[in-house]
Amino acid sequence: MKRFILEFLKRGIFVSVGGPIIVGIVYFFLGLSGEIWYLEVNDVVLAIISSALLAFIAGGISAVHTIDRLPVFIAILIHGVVLYVDYIVIYLLNGWIEDSVLPIVIFTAIFIAAYAVIWLCVFLSQRKTAKKLNESLEVRKD
Amino acid sequence: MKFSFVEDKDRAEIVVYAPSRTPLVDKIEQIANTKVSTVNAYDGNEVKIIDVGEVECFSVMNSRVIAVTRGGGKYRIKERIYELEETLPSDDFIKINKSAIANIGAIRGFSSTYSGGVNVTFVCGYVEYVSRRQLQNLKRRLNVK
Numbered sequence: 001m002k003r004f005i006l007e008f009l010k011r012g013i014f015v016s017v018g019g020p021i022i023v024g025i026v027y028f029f030l031g032l033s034g035e036i037w038y039l040e041v042n043d044v045v046l047a048i049i050s051s052a053l054l055a056f057i058a059g060g061i062s063a064v065h066t067i068d069r070l071p072v073f074i075a076i077l078i079h080g081v082v083l084y085v086d087y088i089v090i091y092l093l094n095g096w097i098e099d100s101v102l103p104i105v106i107f108t109a110i111f112i113a114a115y116a117v118i119w120l121c122v123f124l125s126q127r128k129t130a131k132k133l134n135e136s137l138e139v140r141k142d
Numbered sequence: 143m144k145f146s147f148v149e150d151k152d153r154a155e156i157v158v159y160a161p162s163r164t165p166l167v168d169k170i171e172q173i174a175n176t177k178v179s180t181v182n183a184y185d186g187n188e189v190k191i192i193d194v195g196e197v198e199c200f201s202v203m204n205s206r207v208i209a210v211t212r213g214g215g216k217y218r219i220k221e222r223i224y225e226l227e228e229t230l231p232s233d234d235f236i237k238i239n240k241s242a243i244a245n246i247g248a249i250r251g252f253s254s255t256y257s258g259g260v261n262v263t264f265v266c267g268y269v270e271y272v273s274r275r276q277l278q279n280l281k282r283r284l285n286v287k
Contacts, residue, residue, distance in 0.1 A: 068240065068273045073258030119258070126254040129281070133252040133260070136284040140246070 007063035015059025019051035054090040080115045177231045183217030198248035198264040202241035214266040239273035
């Protein structure tokens, strides 16, 4: 657990720098397109701090994949749930998605669909691995 | 030749200081590299000497190292997993997770799990998981790409 926490902090701190940079790039293009032409100081401060926090958690939770005991999909599931909560809370806090049912449902559906595809890929890949190992075992027995 | 013994509970190592490699040095090396063919297995107060070929899997259960034998019997072993890893014949045994070593010849088959893992089923029916790190070693060992 101590090792996981240290790995979480290390990865989180490293990635957290990227959050405000991405927000800066997004605002830059929104400004160019004319979508946004004015920002209040409080909005900018909130965006910088919250995006750093978002990136810290998103980067840190990838440490879950270093826990060897966890099967691949459980690690992916923990990663996915933490990312989902991280994104939805920060997006709503900044008003990056509308605080109403439909946008949240759409966001959630996209997230679940993406993870369903990942689960299917992992499952099929491990099934193929198990099949190959069994074939190799048969050859060894012969 | 001078001989000295240092008691160290964490390390079992033979270091030979000699002006050149002699038959005696070779003999000491041979003894140091000897792989075990039997293990002392404990069942309550009873001690049995079991051929390692009879063991399907060594696994840690409730903080104790247990040998699961071909008949499905479970015996306590005093050696630690890392000690067994060093002394068991490496052609026949492979580590499958940080607390289990499998007898390759006693594996009935592999199966994938819905959680994205791979399990090993032994001839006696005992099931153990393969960790992600050891899965790569296992694939290399069984020539699976």
